[in-house]
Amino acid sequence: MSGVSISGLHISQGNTEVLTGVDLEIEPASFVAVLGPSGCGKTTLLLSIAGLLPVTAGTISVGGRQLSAAGTTVPPEKRSVGWMPQEASLFPHLSVADNIGFGLPGRRKAASRTARVAELMRLVGLDGYGDRAPSQLSGGQAQRVALARALAPKPDVLLLDEPFAALDTQLRGSLRQEVSELLGAQRTTCILVTHDQEEALTLADRVAVMRDGRIVHSGTPSEVYDRPSSRWAASFVGDAVELEGRWHAGRVRCALGSVEADAVGFDPAEGDVVVLVLRPEWIVLRPEWIAHAVESADARVTGISYAGHDALVSCALSDGSVIRARIAPFELPALGDRLRLAVRRPGLAYPAGAGK
Amino acid sequence: MAAERGTTGRSAVRSLRSAPLWLIVTAAAVAAIAAIPLVYLAVRASEAGLGTLVETLGRARVAQLTINSLGLALAVTASSLLLGTAVAWVLTRLRVPFPRAWLLFSALPLAVPSYLASYGWLVVSPSMNGFFAAWLLMTAVCTPYVTLPVAAALRAAPTDMEGVARTLGYGPTRAFFVATWPEVRPAAAAGALLVCLYTLSDFGLVSMLRFQTLTWGINAAYGASFDRNQAALLALLLVAIALVVVAGERRSRKHIPTVSARRARPRQISKLVLLGFLPLVAASPIVGVAIPLGGLAARLLQAETIREIDLARLFAAIGSTLGVAALAAIVAVILALPIAALAARYRGTLATMIESLGMVGHALPGIVVGLSLVFFALAVVPSLYQSVAVLVFGYVVLFLPKSIGTMRAGISTVSPRLATVARTLGLTPWQAWWRVTARLALPSVGVGAMLVAIATMKELPATLLLRPTGVTTLATELWSRTVIFEFGAAAPYAAALVLLAAVPAVALSGVRGLARETL
Numbered sequence: 001m002s003g004v005s006i007s008g009l010h011i012s013q014g015n016t017e018v019l020t021g022v023d024l025e026i027e028p029a030s031f032v033a034v035l036g037p038s039g040c041g042k043t044t045l046l047l048s049i050a051g052l053l054p055v056t057a058g059t060i061s062v063g064g065r066q067l068s069a070a071g072t073t074v075p076p077e078k079r080s081v082g083w084m085p086q087e088a089s090l091f092p093h094l095s096v097a098d099n100i101g102f103g104l105p106g107r108r109k110a111a112s113r114t115a116r117v118a119e120l121m122r123l124v125g126l127d128g129y130g131d132r133a134p135s136q137l138s139g140g141q142a143q144r145v146a147l148a149r150a151l152a153p154k155p156d157v158l159l160l161d162e163p164f165a166a167l168d169t170q171l172r173g174s175l176r177q178e179v180s181e182l183l184g185a186q187r188t189t190c191i192l193v194t195h196d197q198e199e200a201l202t203l204a205d206r207v208a209v210m211r212d213g214r215i216v217h218s219g220t221p222s223e224v225y226d227r228p229s230s231r232w233a234a235s236f237v238g239d240a241v242e243l244e245g246r247w248h249a250g251r252v253r254c255a256l257g258s259v260e261a262d263a264v265g266f267d268p269a270e271g272d273v274v275v276l277v278l279r280p281e282w283i284v285l286r287p288e289w290i291a292h293a294v295e296s297a298d299a300r301v302t303g304i305s306y307a308g309h310d311a312l313v314s315c316a317l318s319d320g321s322v323i324r325a326r327i328a329p330f331e332l333p334a335l336g337d338r339l340r341l342a343v344r345r346p347g348l349a350y351p352a353g354a355g356k
Numbered sequence: 357m358a359a360e361r362g363t364t365g366r367s368a369v370r371s372l373r374s375a376p377l378w379l380i381v382t383a384a385a386v387a388a389i390a391a392i393p394l395v396y397l398a399v400r401a402s403e404a405g406l407g408t409l410v411e412t413l414g415r416a417r418v419a420q421l422t423i424n425s426l427g428l429a430l431a432v433t434a435s436s437l438l439l440g441t442a443v444a445w446v447l448t449r450l451r452v453p454f455p456r457a458w459l460l461f462s463a464l465p466l467a468v469p470s471y472l473a474s475y476g477w478l479v480v481s482p483s484m485n486g487f488f489a490a491w492l493l494m495t496a497v498c499t500p501y502v503t504l505p506v507a508a509a510l511r512a513a514p515t516d517m518e519g520v521a522r523t524l525g526y527g528p529t530r531a532f533f534v535a536t537w538p539e540v541r542p543a544a545a546a547g548a549l550l551v552c553l554y555t556l557s558d559f560g561l562v563s564m565l566r567f568q569t570l571t572w573g574i575n576a577a578y579g580a581s582f583d584r585n586q587a588a589l590l591a592l593l594l595v596a597i598a599l600v601v602v603a604g605e606r607r608s609r610k611h612i613p614t615v616s617a618r619r620a621r622p623r624q625i626s627k628l629v630l631l632g633f634l635p636l637v638a639a640s641p642i643v644g645v646a647i648p649l650g651g652l653a654a655r656l657l658q659a660e661t662i663r664e665i666d667l668a669r670l671f672a673a674i675g676s677t678l679g680v681a682a683l684a685a686i687v688a689v690i691l692a693l694p695i696a697a698l699a700a701r702y703r704g705t706l707a708t709m710i711e712s713l714g715m716v717g718h719a720l721p722g723i724v725v726g727l728s729l730v731f732f733a734l735a736v737v738p739s740l741y742q743s744v745a746v747l748v749f750g751y752v753v754l755f756l757p758k759s760i761g762t763m764r765a766g767i768s769t770v771s772p773r774l775a776t777v778a779r780t781l782g783l784t785p786w787q788a789w790w791r792v793t794a795r796l797a798l799p800s801v802g803v804g805a806m807l808v809a810i811a812t813m814k815e816l817p818a819t820l821l822l823r824p825t826g827v828t829t830l831a832t833e834l835w836s837r838t839v840i841f842e843f844g845a846a847a848p849y850a851a852a853l854v855l856l857a858a859v860p861a862v863a864l865s866g867v868r869g870l871a872r873e874t875l
Binding site: 014075085 | 451514516517519520521522523524525526527528531534535538539624
């Protein structure tokens, strides 16, 4: 059980800078998800923590011990950092038991070793699979073996590189749940890398959002989702509705009316143009949602996308902009209905322009 | 490597029972024809009788030739395996500037026939001879057979596994051997066995360097025409050894895995260390290509050489070389077609047997095919003895595998569903085959023909035994002048051979193709 401390991390490959100053503090026994689009450098970050890539500048320490700095890299085999790669990457010429016991000291048949292997097989629910070849396993089983193999030598830190990406949706959900419970009981420090927002939010204690080689926001899942640090982070972490408006005394005047909002990361002056960002589930259709008084209607329904557990209603506002509201799928409006909309909680205001 | 079965979807391959009878019969007939040299050699050797066989094999001379052949083959195999694996590792795992150019460079020895390399070296150092010289040059010439498949396997091997082993406490060397080597081993074994086969079959290089192996012994025994039984028995012995090697190669090839995950990221290393590695990579092409071609060029450009060029003779040799190459290519492609079509579309014991028989030339040393066809022509069709027909037939047997391999790959990439669609649009099976499958597979036919033509131009031992009196090719002219140390007179033929055979081989295939099609 050790914390991980990464500061000022730069990594260049050839002439391109893949990581451009990553700072990240990870508490012992916590579960951190690094969330970012593909190509943002998150796998590079993971490989450098494992010691598989040298760093150009900055440091990586685990449990207070410095493992990587410019010019010095403690080799992977001496770091006590476990790694579960994207594909299970089981050794195809070894049985399941030998794969799990691969990193354990002692000879193949040593009693201490077989006991630990049996314990791990029970832990990941593969009791009795010891003699199977990796090619005889399903995708989910292979991932369990890879997890057991990584956990076997009791690493200080466990790295998970999109471990569920290759599985089908249903299996992904159940295995994710199982792994999260299992790892919680192990009290190992875990770093998960993923581009799947839901995966990061449901599994992790803390989420670090990564973009173009740096961490742009880090916090608890609800902080990252409810108060993202930028417009880009807001739309990457979840669905976002954006409306341009003017700032007036803590509210944004826009096509939706005057909406209470928090300015994130800047201090707008009266009358400044800002962008109001809302989550679709923050928008509610008001109780009197079928607006018989046509003149005062806020919006007109232009599309309904029904997903079973909820529904997304697209509404055109008076100025032509379209916003989406996520609602429980009861008594759905019909296309063309005129509605009144309200916002459940204060929205978020970001500086307008300047890209995302 | 021969065309992989993996390129065919499972649905595209049907049981042999659904194959049209005429296709099976034609393919079987071609396979039977291709087997003539091997079968006739066995017949001829058995005529000599068991007593002669035992007596011949017991001779000290034969034992010495066998030991020389096996010793050279083992030594070259071991050194090529080591060097080729090391080169492949450098080219795939370290960040080398211009990696593709380096790979092409390291593959170049494949384009140059081995006897041309020994000729070039003899020009530079006429006193070269014996085991060490043969071992050095043969290693340089053969190393790409290991380098290219191992480099491909290293690139395909998931590096994640090596990383996993590292995070589980294994040092870099142990991690490579425990995680990556098992993925690479089948490719390395297949390459090494090919090296072994080519060293056993080689005639020109060892003879020029006066190292007496079985191939040399066969030619010598045949030349001393009073003892043709001995030539036949030596040939049979050589074929037996070669078949064992080929069987091993086939077996190892089956285990080549086709996993592919994240590509290996070449590691950045300091320029100084890289400079230390580059001689390793350059060794084989420098020894096998650069020095011989340098020697050739120097000799060619000497005033004396240029003055003495017999243009009429040179053009006659070029003409007959191109002529027999074209004939061999056309006949080989026509004969390969039924076998390739059968092997691409149907599975079954019979289909496999037919294909294996068609590929038998792969295992037969050129000198063996030459010798066997001499006997065959004399005994069965004396009117054709020393005719172009028998010579071309020898080439076809030897190089049929090249055209079968490329054409089968070409045909199996054409989805049978396309032909089915054509059928639903009102075409007969023949029309569908001709207008769809044949059209799409046409490029592979062209490539197959080119490969046969190039191989024919480079062929030496069978040509020496089978050519009609008075017909000379570039290879035989180069040979007959080199063995009497007329290096200057040989130079124009060597240069013409490089231009006609080696250059098109590189141009035709590119790097990867050169590896795949030559293997």
